[in-house]
Amino acid sequence: MNREIRSVEDLLRVLDGLFGGGPAWDGLYADRDRPVPFFVPQPDENLDAWLRDGRLRGGRALELGCGPGRNARRLAEAGYEVDAVDVSPAAIAWARERAPGVRFHLADIFAVDLPHERYDLIYDSGCLHHLAPHRRISYLALLDRHLAPGGHFGLVCFAAGTGDPDAGTEIPDAQLYRDGSLHGGLAYTADELRRLFAAYTEAELRPMREDTGLFGKPFLLAGLFRRD
Template sequence: MNRDIRSVDDLLRMLDGFFRDIEWDGFYEDRDHPVPFFADQPDENLDAWLREGPLTGGRALELGCGPGRNAFRLKAAGYDVDAVDRSPAALAWAAERGTGVRFHQADIFAVDLPHETYDLVYDSGCLHHLAPHRRISYLALLDRHLKPGGHFGLACFAAGTGDPGSGTELPDAQLYRDGSLHGGLAYTPDELRRLFDGYTEVELRPMKADTGRFGVPFLLVALFRKE
């Protein structure tokens, strides 16, 4: 018999095993993918927050950066950027796009970062691919790495859009019964507010399309501030 669970981390790692991860290298190696997630343009919301405020510079940490389209926008805005992704293929693509961003191939919960705290933590599409129990780890990461007065920005699948690409709305318990995240988890605005209720909401809305930047109607975007 194996009785190896002696800590919360042991329990979280065991629960990770209930789910098969997406093959991210294959995902990013297909540069002709029909979904425009690999466009050179940054998220429209991030671009707007940088142009119009309240994001004004400092150190930024991007979680699940993919090929770097948002990381390079942050760099262009004057941020000192650390960007993390598990996929070597994604980061190889990012390296072809430019320099000046520190890219880290790692799990976001086990990355060795050069700074303890950041003025901005940004996530475009990472949270909605995490199993429910990893929200605990995610909140701990934010608590550890986001400075008081700093901002947390997010783009994630939106519930209720009816779009086949918008993720599942199944209850958390059903995901464990199925052993699948069904392509990602969709959130309602109120679910995000409850999840991040320790932060002050700055903006929470559907992502805008047709702005000249990356935008699809089945994502929610949110900006929170840590007091």
């Protein structure tokens, strides 16, 4: 059938196809010895800081794009009941070894069957910046559906304006569709994130810190928002 679009979700899936299969995550995670920055066992420095200073105080946590489980493990150690989602079987296998007390789900974040409707924390380290622009619609709907009132949303993503070649692209959205490529990921300014998450109250938005002994790169932004 050539006429595939009969709903918004049909449209989003057709637009997904313009970008091919996306990054080959399973091939990346299958080689555990590859020198990839986020293959380290340490959690994000910002997540650790928010847990230590008491801004995040436990409950239920949902991690989007959990990779090999380093942040999910930190959340579980802090007392959270954690559900963590990733599309890569290799990443989920690795994560289950690292954090056996976490519920890991091999699924697309927009199609996962979760055991709870609401979470006190939704955390994303590097998922949003690998989503095509039209999937921001799905992403905001996911937050609205699953973030509990009074809950927090934490984010790490590529920062625009750093000049770092690892910081993703600042190419405008429309050009990404003409190119049929996300060019390795999308960089955001702090103001773009504030506009995108305007329904939430900003608690902190800053570059990640290096030299903490944990994971942190200055070409990444770390943000914490609260649903009032």
